[in-house]
Amino acid sequence: MYRYISGFIVLIALLSGGIYWLSSHQTANGIRSSIAVAEAMGNTDTTGYDRAIKPIEFRFPRDHGPHPGFKTEWWYFTGNLTAESGERFGYQFTLFRSALSPQKIDRNSTWAANQLYMGHFAVSDIDNEKFYFFERFSRGDEQLAGARTHPFRVWLEDWYCEAVGEDSLNEMPGFNIRAGQDDVLLELTMESEKPLVLQGDQGLSQKGPGSGNASYYYSLTRLKAAGTVQIAGKTYQLSGNSWMDREWSTSALGEDQVGWDWFSLQFSDGQELMYYQLRKKDGSADKFSKGIMVDKDGIGKVFYRDEMELLVKDYWESPLGGRYPSGWTLNVPGEDLSITVMPFFKNQELDVAVRYWEGAVSIDGQRNGKPFDGRGYVELTGYADQ
């Protein structure tokens, strides 16, 4: 009798187990999905967009403003600042514009937009080795986000960059920037100490093989900046230098390019150096890598990869995966220049939609045997595990 009963119990247990197994599969937490988009709807097509094919004549204030005919554009600020009380800070503030279609369609809704804006904002608290970063997106509906030339202003919700005054919007402009989220807020006013320099070939910066795989690119290599940063309720009065890059393009990177190492270095002797090294899949430097040396008077001199040497001194393993170079020696034999570039601290990685490293660095160098130092910014992309 009991054998039969226990048999039944085992049967029931098996049945119940089966049902539980079936039902537990259905109660996974949250709704998870992927999306399959109709092929014709892909967003990679570049037809209909403007291309950077030949050098153009830059005109200001026009070219400080947006170029919606190009697919991608950015206003890119980095800088190193020191508080009155001695603490050192670095910051990055970038507003990206990205076109979703070449032309804007006239529509009824005020939300209608064909532009997407992305903002990145990071503060490096160097003395405490703390890194704060934020990312946000919005449609360019002219209300939540947008860019305009008169008066000059680029904004993403309450983050913005605007001209100090309409008159300043020439080749030596002044800007106010403001970005904040959670308990970090940065407000700076900056004024250019040097006229802007055109990168590459009169501002046409070839990034890959083929006509049009280039961007229009200019830089303000030394902006005098002053303002405040608030971190967790504490306010610091800051002063220091900033750097601004402006670039717009429709397609830039070639197929076998995986990322870049980009340096913006401000030396204590009044000169600046920009260098970007495009990295190929095999790890080697692409021939389209290049840089510019800007002297005290703001005169730039372009140089190419074979005119310089970049050696990695150290590496950093990201806790999120991926190994980044973290410390370099940079030699420009023709200038008798040799510098060491070291991050102020290792972890200045932005864990955003596309993860990358962008951080404040310190510089020790020698030119013609004379030592100098400086601070700068380095950006490393394509190292994070996908």
Next chain:
Amino acid sequence: MGKIVNRSSIRYLFRHPWQLLLSVLGIAMGVAVVVAIDLANQSAENAFELSMDSVSGKATHQIIGGSAGLPDSLYRHLRVKHGYRETAPMVEEYVTIPQSPGRTLILLGVDPFAERPFRPYLGNLRVNGEGGLGPLVSRPATAVMGGVTAREIGVAAGDSLEIQFGPVKRKVLVIGLLEGEDQRSNEALSGVMLTDIATAQELFGMPNRLSRIDVIIPEGEIGEQKLAGLKKLLPSSAEIISSRSRSAMMTQMTSAFKLNLTALSLLTLIVGMFLIYNTMTFSVVQRRQLIGLMRAIGVTRKEIFRIILGEALLMGIAGTALGILIGVLLGRGLVELISRTINDLYFVLTVRSFSLSWLSLLKGVGLGIIATVLAALKPAREATGTTPRLALSRSTEETALRDKLPLISALSILAIIAGGALLMIPGKNLVVSYSGILLLIIGFTLFTPAVMVFLSKLLKPLASGMFGMLGRMAVQGISSQMSRTTVAVAALSMAVAATVGVGTMVGSFRTTVIHWLEARLSADIYISAPSRMQRRPDTTMDPAFIERIGDLPEIASVNMFRSLLLDTPDGAMHVIGSQLSKDIFGEFQFKEGDPAALWAPLQNEMIVVISEPYAYHHNVKVGERLKIPTDHGEQTFQVAGIYYDYVSDIGTVLMGLKNYRQYWDDHRISGASVMLTEEVDASAGMTAIRSVMNPGEEILLRSNKTLLDTTVEVFNQTFMITNVLRLLAIVVAFIGVLSSLMALQLERRREQAVLRANGVTPKEIRRLVFLETGIMGAFAGILALPMGTMLSYVLIYIINKRSFGWTLQFVFDPAIYWQAIILALLAALIAGIYPAIRMGNASPALALREE
């Protein structure tokens, strides 16, 4: 020894396979109905949660506006100026797919860039780059929908699809399909269509408006500060409510409905318990000799007890296992009925999901096995309670029952009084009410033996007069075997009473609603936009269209109303702004207040009239003040009357349309009705109305006759599930009667053999069997009538009132009573067929050999 005892038990069970099978089936049906209802309820709940999951996502709060939603500038203001970044704008609307009738989707117009914290399933909605959804934002009239649904209606990515909302049809281009990673996700996504917020605003013609703003407020003190800060920033037309309370409010709407279903399903299980009790009693009675023998050779009471309980457990387990299987299958069908009712009455369920809830199955297992063991306790105790010598005697049981008759009858009266007292407790607690009903049923059931003794005495002369000796023998047979017959009669009468009670309740409901509708529907033609809900229009029409109708020469007068469902801290409030002629308003049946006197002030003064369910649920009386959130802040209205209304069990608050339009910035119309001029007939009137429709729109025109018919049809649909449950209870009772009557007759083989041996013919034996079962059926029918009447009174005046707040007229329908008696007789007679054939054909010698 134990082994032999066990073996004898198994042998016994298998030597009576019919009895075993029917008992197992009885338990199985009881368990199946409980499991099925629970699964269907859980599935509907799960479907609701899934749709909430896909629609509300992780939003802790929602900012909602009045009739026309919110201005979208509010969102930008909160987000940009005040840094409330955990916010997401939403334009939502239910849409139907004309090429797939009956399917409703919720179209969510979202800002994909604000979605990540809210609906993570949209968070990976990459807009830029390869495979990105840029066109969703940059191209007008583009949409994304659930892949499963798309395939069901034959739509591929890249296809154009027509959608409809209210009267309006629009085409969208489906540019992508959302594929869930698991079944649950796919179910949730099956009810969703997604567009950019700009597209949704354009489709629904609501530029600059949002349906709501989703908000995430963290828990704790910081969250409370944020919430308080946010509240200060809202205009008076907007308010912030927590998602949890909103979904609780929705669940609340259906809870009474679900509880009633559960109670009905438990009734079936109780009938099933009777069956087990009956079977176990028989198995003990039939083995009296064997048990006596066992006891005589030294088997202990404990062992006997264990054997009987073991048998019950075995049957319980087998019945439960079978019941769960049947319940799962049955549940699949019932969830469709329940979803439909919820859809008709309460809110739109876009997700149809059947989920196997582990808890429901566990409940079924527990109930099945516990019910079996409980039902078997008494027979098991009886088997062990007797001394070895007494157990061998057959008349012990009967004598005991007769002796206990006064006690049982006293208990019965006690139970009825206790049940009545429970039902008298004021308040709205349905569990208490149903406990009262249970006690009443138990009370009535305990009365069965006494009534049977009484009826037998009454019937004996009659029966002997009509059928001679056989008639007298049949009646005598029933009353002398009371211990066995009572339970069968009680189970049958209970099931039949349930059908009488539920049938009368549904019938009364229907008659009340029809009377009410006939009085109310006095206009010639009714005009509405297609709505997904049957009981409450949730779509609107262009007011200009109604104006044009008013200008038609064929039309004598136009009445119109706007219906709006508001979320208030007190729960849902259904507001109606109504512009009615004095004549039509005069037809309203008022519980308190005079429609003729109220008509004029309702147009101009700050007064409202409320429906009976509203007054009941919210405890509002005439003269009290009602605070109503409007587009211009909270306004206070005085309640001037209470009217009867059977449309919505949420309850409605009715005011003049002029008042409505003063406090809500909304001129849309939910429904209208017209009176035609003398010489125009309905079809000419409809043609005239059609001539002024907006092109491409779909408007429903119905005569009062059609509208009445459709409403009654909807009503019937709504009560389909109730009728299904009623039927199932009868099936279980039928199995019960079949099993107990068969056992009873089979047990009397020897007695009948003696009759045969004494010259009674097989034909007469068959007649005897049918007479006996027929009389038992008649007893059950007679017993069921008062119990059923009592049940219908309780259902109509207590359960229905407490669940829904409606006053129903009690409508006595003789057909239901006749049907009940016929049902009981029929069940009993059918149950007699098999024993009659066997008895008639049995060889008396063989049957007597046991002697």
